[in-house]
Amino acid sequence: MPLVRTGLLATSVAILGMRVTILACKFGLAIFVGRYLDLSSLGVFGLCAGVVALGPSLVGMGMVHLIVRDAVTLPLAELIDLLRHYWSFVTIVYALALAVSFPVTHFLSGSSIWSLVIAITLLEHFGNDVFQLLSNLQKPLLANISAFIRGALWVLVYTPLAIWYPELRSMSALLCFWLAGSMVALALFFWTTRLWPWTATSLAAIDPQRIFSTIRKGFVIYLSDLGFVASQYIDRYLVSFFLGLELTGIYFLYWSAANAVSTFVSIAVLQVQRPILIKAHHHGGDSEHQKLLMPFLGTTLLSTIALGAATGLAFYLVLPYLKQPAIGNFLLAFWLIMAGMAVRNVADFGAMALFTARRDGVMTLTNLASVTGLIVAQSLCLPLMGLYGAGTAMIITFGVITIWRGALLYDPAPSKSPALG
Template structure:
């Protein structure tokens, strides 16, 4: 068992590396065969899908993930179940509201719209399960499930699109994406078949827990909203100022650079969370600082290595695939890559604040990040175009990382209460 746990980091790294390669290929496939406008639509809908778990989550995943660390599978299962009940009610209410708005506006319900709504439902459920699995020290299972839903379907879509031109459509791509969640659910059910499922189901719903957490989760909820705003709001501002085609260029580069950040988040940041929590809970601030220094050094080195690899591989593919129009915006790519490297370090600092239970500072950091993003994009894009968006991303990432570093250093010097 110990050997298996020691293998979690390389396994997670391998899974994220493969997912990175497939997402990398998908980005090139969309731009090459579907066009930059389709890439823009994909980027905007991806923002909706990726931000939905936070927008509809009420900040509960933060508490669930924290509360189940070190508990039994039955106790953890009950809290996850309670959390999923809230998710189901929220999704049903929001979907009904959206449907009413569409009908009132007499907006045509297209297949792409239906597929996006379906994926939003399944992605929200998946995220509600992913975070608790990390806290239960099951990162390999969490990342296998993530790989299935995020990347396993990609080679089939690319292969079909290359061989059969009539399959080159966003609707077909999103259908394959939706089907992947069915396989993910089957794998998850098989993996937790040893849990006391019957006992978990029989347990009464803890209304007191739900009420208490919903009352106290609003700062985390605001933080979650700020976090997704920081990550995705820039593409909507770029779309507003520059149009769908340049949004396609921006989101194409963003998807490449964000893949590096996501890989580091899973391979280093998420794995460090239980270690930091345990060190803080045991009143071992010296050990906490040692863990933080080691993890920060690791993510700093790996982010530079992965970033350089991404830049090198992209330059080769631009030339091989004859995508000269993307090469014209190379400076934007480099700026977004530097921003991604900086954000990766900032992610670890945010986890450090979380482990120190400095919830208010964590919320402030996320609010500050979205504020900086909106201000910088609004100030720079109208004057400098797409390059302005890249400068805004890098400037915001540096500012957030600096504020986060000062906060972590200040609070790690004091003893936990």
């Protein structure tokens, strides 16, 4: 037993180390682009990263959530058959997007970066699926090694090379390294599962009806997931539309710092609280579930404030080394964005609480309302307030969503939705 505990502790420490490194590399890469390229390039990179993040939710149609949920109990041959149908659908969609993007982007701009972005999005889509699949198959270390390769290892290779060789300081070179990292991670998955019956299962014909059936079953999950992810990334496109690429670059750098806080709180706090809330509701219903909400919310708030303050201080220390004076001209906007992401953390706690209370339907409704509200708020605030409007819109939108979700959680006669899982 001591050896088992030691092994579990070592695995947990390794996973935490990899996740923290991924966060640091993402923020560091934004700093690198702003320092060694320019702010407009940083804006373009932010838009590219948004496409990569949004693509899997948009294209996946909620199917992966159903597949990985059942992966624990399915025979390998049946699991591979489900993955084969799902990944065939996904590949066709991205292939069509690539076929359209290649001539269009070359005709309009002569640039191939958006074709690279679509290829990266396809591989990152598979990478996200692999992470969820391996996690549900109780292989968390392998899942996180794959995520580390996709999110950190290629950055750790690219940035020193680009500092040493100036010819690598371009968006195309950066995206090629990202693509290579995604390819290595996917190759690792297939190598570690080489004994699975991939070949034997892949000989059967694809059944389109099976794909459409899975899409129908996962449609509510799809809407919820799409609303949640879109509310994280849609704002950078609105900033680009209203304020231009240079201010988008500044916004993306500020957002990257705030998002590091949000992601760490999600990993270290919300993911720990989630199974506890699920068990409390399962054994004691709404009353036991509600007893935990305020203490857990307090933990979320304190963690967000402490990490936000530390990150803000670190940002001030890094600022002189960026050699981009414009970044220091909007520091109030930085703190507004930090505050907006903090309010979003609280709103995300509300979404998690609704999910753990089996309120899937209203959780989906609030997710869709959040992205709609954010689009409206950003469209009103950005033209009037400039970059300061970005954080203001986030505070307003997620403040309202937080209050709404809180009211739903304490509704004395809630209308239950059947659990998605």
